[in-house]
Amino acid sequence: MSQLNPFFVMLPLVVAVCSACSGSSSSTGSSASTSSSSSVASTDECTGTEALVINVASDDGSHDGHSPANTIDGSLDGESRWSSQGDGKTLLLDLGTEATIAEVKTAWFNADERTSFYDIEASADNNTWSTLVANGQSQGSEEFATDSFDRLDARYVRIIGHGNSENLWNSLLEVEVHGCGGLDAPTAQPSGPLAIAELDPAKPPSDNFDLSRWYVSVPIDDDGNGRADNIKENDLNDGYELPDYFFTGSDGGMVFRVYPSGFKTSTNTSYTRVELREMLRAGNTRIDTQGVNGNNWVFGSAPASDRAAAGGVDGNMRATLAVNRVSTTGEAYQIGRVIVGQIHANDDEPIRLYYRKLPDNNKGSLYFAHEINGGDDIGYELLGSSANSASNPADGIALDETFGYEIDVKGNALTVFIYRDGKPTVSKTVDMSGSGYDEGGQYMYFKAGAYNQNNSGDDNDYTQVTFYALEHSHN
Structure with missing residues (x-):
C-alpha cells in the first residue's frame, strides 16, 4: 500500500454548468493562440461549446488549506476557493483526455475589491505549453468572466497567478473549461443516506x-x-x-x-x-x-x-x-x-x-x-x-x-x-x-x-x- 502524500492532492470532479455563466463577459487580458509546437493543435471539427469534465485539479501543495478541489466544486462561496501566495503559483487542470477547448471561465475571490492578475496556458502532453491568455485581469465582480481564443486541442490547462492589486495572494473561486469532446460525465446517482434501524444496546x-x-x-x-x-x-x-x-x-x-x-x-x-x-x-x-x-x-x-x-x-x-x-x-x-x-x-x-x-x-x-x-x-x-x-x-x-x-x-x-x-x-x-x-x-x-x-x-x-x-x- 502506498502512503498518501497529504501535501500534493489531485481532485477530479464533474464541472457543473453554473447558471451565472450565461452573462459572462470577456476578460480584459489579451488572448492568444500562439502554438509554437505540435503540442497544441487547432481544429475545425468542433463547433459547439459546453462545460468540459475536469478530471484532476492540483497545485504544488503550498495552498493555505483552500485546496484546488474548491475551484471545480460548482460553488462561488467565498470559503470554497483555491488560495496560494506568491508570483507564479499554478493551478493545473487535467481534462483526462485530449479535447477541443475554446474558452476558460474564471471567477476570482474579492474581485469587486481588487484585481487579480494571471496567465492561461494549454498543453497536450503537460510538457510543451502554449499561451492562451497573457496578462489576464479579473473583472469587477465574483461572477464568471470569459477568456476566449481560437479553438485548439489540449488535455492540460494551467492558470498561473501573479497576485492581485493589493498583495501576492492568488485566490480563485471557480474555473470552467469550455469546448467539446473530452470525458463523458459520470452517470452515478446518489442513493441517499442509509436509514438507521432500531438498535438494541443490550444485544451483540x-x-x-x-x-x-x-x-x-x-x-x-x-x-x-x-x-x-x-x-x-x-x-x-x-x-x-x-x-x-x-x-x-x-x-x-x-x-x-x-x-x-x-x-x-x-x-x-x-x-x-x-x-x-x-x-x-x-x-x-x-x-x-x-x-x-x-x-x-x-x-x-x-x-x-x-x-x-x-x-x-x-x-x-x-x-x-x-x-x-x-x-x-x-x-x-x-x-x-x-x-x-x-x-x-x-x-x-x-x-x-x-x-x-x-x-x-x-x-x-x-x-x-x-x-x-x-x-x-x-x-x-x-x-x-x-x-x-x-x-x-x-x-x-x-x-x-x-x-x-x-x-x-x-x-x-x-x-x-x-x-x-x-x-x-x-x-x-x-x-x-x-x-x-x-x-x-x-x-x-x-x-x-x-x-x-x-x-x-x-x-x-x-x-x-x-x-x-x-x-x-x-x-
Missing part, C-alpha cells in the same frame, strides 16, 4: 446488523500465528463481541476501537485495525477467500470470464456512522487520521476513505486515496484538507457527528458520496480506466470499520468509530 453487533457476509479483524493473537485474528463469518454472525475492541455501544451502534499497537493482519501492514472484510461466500468455506471466485467481486470493465466467475460485478457500499475519537499523539503526519471504508483488490486499494481531525481543530476532514494498481496513490479531498497543518474546515465533520458515505463502482467509474443532515451531498468521481483494475485476475472486496493510521502515538491513544447502518450490494 450481529443481532443489530446482518454480518453474515463479513469477517472482522481484531489486533489480538489468540490462535498464536503471530498475526491479528480474523473472526470468520459464522462465528461473527453468532454474537461475537470483544470488549474494548468490537462491541455494541450504549446507543446500539457497532463500535470499532483500535489502539496504535497490536497484532497486524500481515507483515506488509504498518497499522492496526478493527475492521470488517466483505465475504460473499457467507460461511461456505469450500470457496477460497482470495481469487476471482464466489467470495469476491470484479469491476464491470473486467474480462467476461472474470465477470462470470466472480461472486458479483460492480459494487455499492453505504454506511451511516460517527467518528468518536482520533489519535492526538505521535508523528505529525499520522495524528488524527483513520480509514473508515475501503475497496481492496489483490494487493492495492482502489479507494481508502479517510477521516482526519487535527488536535487544534474542532472539525475533521474527509478525503480518499485511489491507488493505481502496482503504482502510487492519488488523493482526492471531499471536505477540508488532508494536510498535516490544515486549518479548521468550516464545512467539516465534528467528532460524534453522524454522517453517511456511499462508495459506488460501475465499470471504471468510482464515485464517492458524503451525506449530512441539512447539507448538500458532496461527491467525487474517478475515471479508473487507466488504473489497471480492469485486467484479468483482479478481484475486489469492501472493508469498513476503524483502520488506525497512527502507529506512533501513546499506547492508550485509541481511535474509535461507531457504525449505525451498513449495507453492500453487487450486480
Whole structure:
C-alpha cells in the first residue's frame, strides 16, 4: 500500500454548468493562440461549446488549506476557493483526455475589491505549453468572466497567478473549461443516506446488523500465528463481541476501537485495525477467500470470464456512522487520521476513505486515496484538507457527528458520496480506466470499520468509530 502524500492532492470532479455563466463577459487580458509546437493543435471539427469534465485539479501543495478541489466544486462561496501566495503559483487542470477547448471561465475571490492578475496556458502532453491568455485581469465582480481564443486541442490547462492589486495572494473561486469532446460525465446517482434501524444496546453487533457476509479483524493473537485474528463469518454472525475492541455501544451502534499497537493482519501492514472484510461466500468455506471466485467481486470493465466467475460485478457500499475519537499523539503526519471504508483488490486499494481531525481543530476532514494498481496513490479531498497543518474546515465533520458515505463502482467509474443532515451531498468521481483494475485476475472486496493510521502515538491513544447502518450490494 502506498502512503498518501497529504501535501500534493489531485481532485477530479464533474464541472457543473453554473447558471451565472450565461452573462459572462470577456476578460480584459489579451488572448492568444500562439502554438509554437505540435503540442497544441487547432481544429475545425468542433463547433459547439459546453462545460468540459475536469478530471484532476492540483497545485504544488503550498495552498493555505483552500485546496484546488474548491475551484471545480460548482460553488462561488467565498470559503470554497483555491488560495496560494506568491508570483507564479499554478493551478493545473487535467481534462483526462485530449479535447477541443475554446474558452476558460474564471471567477476570482474579492474581485469587486481588487484585481487579480494571471496567465492561461494549454498543453497536450503537460510538457510543451502554449499561451492562451497573457496578462489576464479579473473583472469587477465574483461572477464568471470569459477568456476566449481560437479553438485548439489540449488535455492540460494551467492558470498561473501573479497576485492581485493589493498583495501576492492568488485566490480563485471557480474555473470552467469550455469546448467539446473530452470525458463523458459520470452517470452515478446518489442513493441517499442509509436509514438507521432500531438498535438494541443490550444485544451483540450481529443481532443489530446482518454480518453474515463479513469477517472482522481484531489486533489480538489468540490462535498464536503471530498475526491479528480474523473472526470468520459464522462465528461473527453468532454474537461475537470483544470488549474494548468490537462491541455494541450504549446507543446500539457497532463500535470499532483500535489502539496504535497490536497484532497486524500481515507483515506488509504498518497499522492496526478493527475492521470488517466483505465475504460473499457467507460461511461456505469450500470457496477460497482470495481469487476471482464466489467470495469476491470484479469491476464491470473486467474480462467476461472474470465477470462470470466472480461472486458479483460492480459494487455499492453505504454506511451511516460517527467518528468518536482520533489519535492526538505521535508523528505529525499520522495524528488524527483513520480509514473508515475501503475497496481492496489483490494487493492495492482502489479507494481508502479517510477521516482526519487535527488536535487544534474542532472539525475533521474527509478525503480518499485511489491507488493505481502496482503504482502510487492519488488523493482526492471531499471536505477540508488532508494536510498535516490544515486549518479548521468550516464545512467539516465534528467528532460524534453522524454522517453517511456511499462508495459506488460501475465499470471504471468510482464515485464517492458524503451525506449530512441539512447539507448538500458532496461527491467525487474517478475515471479508473487507466488504473489497471480492469485486467484479468483482479478481484475486489469492501472493508469498513476503524483502520488506525497512527502507529506512533501513546499506547492508550485509541481511535474509535461507531457504525449505525451498513449495507453492500453487487450486480
